[in-house]
Amino acid sequence: MLGKFDYIFQKLDDIKEQNLLRKIPFPFVSYDVSHGTVLVDGKEKDVFIFCSNDYLGMTKNEEVLEELEKEVKNFSSGSGASRLVCGNFLPHIEFEDFIREFFGLEKKGKDVLIFNSGWCANVGIISALCDHEGEIFSDELNHASIIDGCRLSKGKVNVFRHRDVNHLEDLLKKSQAKFKLVITDTVFSMDGDVAPLKEISFLCEKYGAVLYVDEAHAFGIFGDGGRGLSYELGVEPDIALFTLSKAVGAFGAFVIAPKDIIKFLISRARSFIFSTALPPFILSAAKRSIQIFSQNHSLRQKVLENAFFLRDEIRGHNLYQFLPSNITAQITPFIVGNEVNTMRVSSLLFERGFFVQGIRPPSVPRGTSRLRITVTAKHTRAEISEFVKNLKDIILDLNLF
Template identity: 35%
Template sequence: MVTHALDWLDAVAQEREAAGLRRVLTPRSAHGELLDLASNDYLGLATDPRVVSAGVEALRTWGAGATGSRLVTGTTELHAELEAALASFAGTESALVFSSGYAANLAVVTALCPAGSLVVSDSANHASLIDACRLARGRVQVVPHNDLAAFETALAQRTERRAVVVTESVDSIDGDGAPLARLHEICRRQGAVLVVDEAHGFGIVGPGGRGALAEAGLAGQDDVIVTVTLSKALGSQGGAVLGPRRVIGHLIGSARTMIFDTGLAPAAAGAALAALRVLEQEPALGRAAIRVAGALAAAAGVRAPHSAIVPVLIGDPGEAVAAARRCAVLGLRVGCFRPPSVPEGTSRLRLTARANLSRNHLLHACDVLRVVLGRTDNHAIDSRDEDSWRLSVRTP
C-alpha cells in the first residue's frame, strides 16, 4: 500500500502530544499584557529609548539590511565600530560580529577544530555548541558537566596535536557557573585552547558586566576565545567572537557562517552598540539583575543563582506546562523547558530576572510564584532603597 511520503510526521506529532511535549508558537503583543520573566532581556535594554533610537538611526543611515556577506558589502563602518567597542569592553585584542550567537558558535568551533584535532565539550553545552561540534571535522569527546578531572583526562589521553575545550560560562538551563580559572589551568597544562560561550554571562556577571572570564581574571588571555550574543543582556540581535587578533583573522578567512552569511542588519548593530554604551555608563545593571534573581529564587524556594537565570525544577512535562499556564493566568510569563531542551524527568520553569523590574512588579512576581508553587511562607520584598533588594517576611 502506497502512503504519502510525509505520513510519518503524523505519528511523530501524536507521540509528542502523548508525552506532553507538543510545542506551539504563541505570538505576543507589543503591549505586554503579562509581566515578563521568560525573555533574555536581562537588563531591560530591548525597549530602552536610547537603544531603540540608535537602532532607528542606524536603519535610516544604512538601510534595512547589510546587503551582503561580511566579505562583500555586509561590513559597514558601524559594524567595525561595534567590533572595536566589544573588544575594548571585554579586554580582548579583536572581535568579529555575526548575524546570531548561534552562527558565532558554529564559526569558532568548526574553524578551530579541523580534522586531526580534538574537541572536548561539556555535556550541558547549548545546542549551538553541540551542533558546532557535530560539524567540526575533529574528533569530539563529551565529558560530564563541569567535571574537571574528565576534562583533564580527555586532554591528557588524546593522540591529536591540537585540542579545544568548549564550555558555557553560565549554563543556559541551570544558571550555574563553570569553574573557568581551574579549567584554564588544565588547558594551559595540556596545550589546549579554551572556548567560552558567555551568552548568559556577558553583561551580567563580572566587573561592570564584563563576563565570567573577567571575573576569573582571564579576560584577554591569548589562549582563550569568547563568544557572546547581542540578543540577551544587550537587548538586540546578533553574536560575536572575541579573542586574539590572529584567531579573528582565521575566522574571516575560513568560518563558513562568516563567509556565506549576510551580515548583521545595521539596526541591530546600532542598537547593540548603544546598549553597550549604556552598560559602560551604568556598570551596576548586571548586579541589579542578579539581586532580582536572588529575590525570585527565594520566593520559589530554590538556591540563590550565580546569574540572572533561576531554574525551578518540576519534573513532569505536563505539570511544568500547567504551572507555566497558571503563572500566565495570574499575570506572569515564565519560561517552560521540557525534553529535548532538558533531560528526561527534569522539566522546569525557567525564570529570567530583569535589572529594571520595579519593586511592585517584583512583589507581584514573588506572590505569583508562591501561589503556583504552593509555598506556604509569605515571602515579600522589602526595599529600603531602589538599589538594594532583600527578602523579608510579610506581616499579615
C-alpha cells in the same frame, strides 16, 4: 501507498505523545520583554514576563531606540550581501573598533569578528576549528548551538560531566589529538550556575588545549563594565563568544580570538562567509547599549539582587525542593520534573498575569523539565514577591509538593 510525509507525520505523533510538542504562544504577542506587557487579541495586557533575556531592559532604552532610528535613516534596512561581498558597512567597522577598545584587544594580540547570532557563531567557529585530527571537550549542559557546532565538526567529541574538572582532566589525559578544544558556557543558560573557569583554564594550559567560552548570559551582568565572567575571574580564554541578543537587547554576536584565528575564521567559518551580514543599524544600537550599561554598575547589580531576592522568596515559601543548589546567576531553574506538570504550571501562571515559559527536553535532560525564571533590572520586589506567592498557590493546587 505511503504518503510522501507519512514518515515525518509519524515523528510528529511521537512528539505529541511524549508531551513535547512546541507551539508559538499565539494569540498573545510580546510587546515589552524588558518587564511586562503583551498583546492579547490586539489588546494590551500587563503580564509580568519572567522569562526574557533582556536582563537590563535595553530593548526599550530610549537612547538606544533613538540611535536605531537615526541609523536606519543613515544606512539601510538590510546589508545586501555577506561582509565579504558588499555587506560591510561603517557600523560593522565601528562596532569592531569599539570592542577592540572596550576589551583592550590590541595589547593582547587579539581581534574581534561579528557573527549574525550566537547560534551562527558557535556553529560556524567550532566546525571551522575542529577537523578530523582535533578533539573537542564539551560540558554536558552546554548550549544547543555548541552541541550543533560539535556535531558539524569532524573531530571526536568528548562530553564531560557538568562542571566536573576531574572528569575533564581524565579525558584530556587520554587525548593524543593534534588540536584540543575545551568548550564551556560561562553562565549555563538553563541552570543559572557558572563554570569553574579557573580550574578549566589551568587544565587547558597543562594539556595544551584551547579554551573556548560562551559568555552569552554573562555579558552585561558579570565583570567590570559587564565584560563577562572570565573578565571577573581574571581568566583569559583563548576564544570568547558574546551575544548581542541577551543583556545588550539587540541581535547578533561577536567573537574575540588571537588575530590569526580571526583571519582563519574569516576564510573558514561558513556561517560568516555564506550569510548576509547583519543590518548596519543593529550594530549601532548594540554599541550604544554596551556604552550605556558598561557605565551603569547599579543597573547591572540590580539584576543579580533581584535574582537573589527571587530565590530567597522561593525558599521563604518552602519551595526548596524545586531549586537546585549552585545557582549564582540571574537565571533560576524551578525544576518541576514532569513535562505535563511544567506546562500546566506555566499556563496557570499566565492566567494569573505572569509569563514564564516551560522548558522541556531536548532543551533540558529528561525528567528535569522546568520553569526557567529570569528577572530583569526592571522588576520590583513587590512584583517578584507576588509572582512567587502565585507560584506557590499553583504548586499547592496541583499537589506538586
